[in-house]
Amino acid sequence: PADAGSGPVGPGGGRAYAPPAERKRFYQNVSISQGEGGFEINLDHRKLKTPQGKLFTVPSEALAIAVATEWDSQKDTIKFYTMHLTTLCNTALDNPTQRNKMQLICAAVKFLETDTVCYRVEEPAALAELQRNEWDPVVAWAEKRYNVAIGSSTSFLGPNIPASTKETFVSHLASYNMWALQGIEYVITQLKSLILSMGLIDRHITVEKAVLLSRLEEEYQIQRWGSVEWAHEYDLCELRARTAAGTLFVHLCSESSTVKHKLLQD
Amino acid sequence: MAALGSPLRILRGLLRELRHANGRADRPYRNMPAYQHVVAAFRAHRVTSEKLCRAQQELHFQAATYLCLLRSVREYGALHQEYHGKGERSPEEVAGLVGFRLPQQPGGKG
Secondary structure, rough: OEOOOOOOOOOOOOOOOOOOEEEOOOOOOOEEEEEOOEEEEEOOOOOEEEEEEEEEEOOOOOOOOOOHHHHOOOEEEHOOOOHHHHHHHHHHHOOOOOOOOHHHHHHHHHHHHHHHEEEEOOHHHHHHHHHHHHHHHHHHHHHHHHHOOOOOOOOOOOOEEEEEEEHHHHOOOOOOOOOOHHHHHHHHHHHHHHHHHHHHHOOOOOOOHHHHHOOOOHHHHHHOOOOOHHHHHHHHHHHHHHHHHHHHHHHHHOOOOOHHHOOOOO | OOHHHOHHHHHHHHHHHHHHHHOOOOOOOOHHHHHHHHHHHHHOOOOOOOOOOOHHHHHHHHHHHHHHHHHHHHHHHHHHHHHHOOOOHHHHHHHOOOOOOOOOOOOOOO
C-alpha cells in the first residue's frame, strides 16, 4: 500500500502524526477512480492511503482531481508541505485531533474573541486609520449578513462579543458537514479571523483580499520599511496557498451536486 | 465581484499554471485531468461576465481560488528553492567567505 510517509511513530520515534518533509517521486502515473466510499487516488497501481493507513477517499470528483494534480505536479521529490489539499483530506479522514463537530464549531467561533479585524491599535495613527478604512467595511458586512453585533476594540482584552452573536455563528456553522468544517476551522486558523473566513466562504472577498486584510499590519510595515523577499514574500505566498486550499476545500465539500451525503460523517 | 477578474483571464491563468504544474515530461499538459476538468467546467457553465446564475458565480469564484492556489504554491516553491533550499555551507565554504582556508593537517585533527 502506498501511504504518503510514516504513520504514527510513537514514543522516542518523533512526532506521532507527521510525514517526512520530502521523498523521491516513486510513481509514474496518477489517476483517480471511483470506489464504494468515494473517489480514490491511484499512484501507478497503488491506492493512496492516509497517514493512519485508511483508504484515501474523497466525496467530490473535482476535489479528487485537484488532489491528483498535487501528486502529479511533483517533480523529482515529493514536497508534502506544498500539498495542502492532500493534507486537508488526510485531516478530514483521520481526524487526528479527534474532535467532534461541536468541538470544531466551538473552536472556530472562539476565534471571534480575538478576531484580527476587531482588534485595533490606537497608534501609530496611520495604522489605526488604515485598520478603520480596511476592516470596518468587512465587519459591517458580517454584521449585516448575519444580523449580529460585533464591533471592534482597542482594548487589549479585545472586543466584547455578545452571546447571541456567538450563538448565531454556532448555528450557522452547524449547517456545514464535517469535512467542510475542518476546512473552515483551518482557514480561520491561518487568517486568525472568523470574519475574514466567513467573507471567503460567502464569496464576499477573494483569497488575495482576505490575506491582505489578515496581514494588514505587516503590509503597513512593509510599505514603510520595505519588503524582505525571503521572509515577507515567502510568508505571503504560503498564507495565500493555504488559504486558497482551505477555501476551495470548503466549497468543494459543500456542493450538493457532487457530494455523496452518506460519506460525510456528521 | 469586481475583484475576481474576468473569467477568460482566470481560465488563461489556470491553463498556464497547469502547464507549469505538469510533472510529467512525457505527457502533454492538455491531457492532465485537471486541464480537461477546468475546460469542461467553463464550457458547461459558459462563465460570462454577466451576473446570471449562482452556479456561474460559484464556478467563477472557485476558478479564481484554484488559480490563486496554483500560483501561490509555485511562487512559494520558487522562493523556498531560492532562499531556504540550499542547506548549510561546508566549513571550507564558510572559511572562504572571509578569505581564509582551513589548515591542512596531515595526521588529521589532534
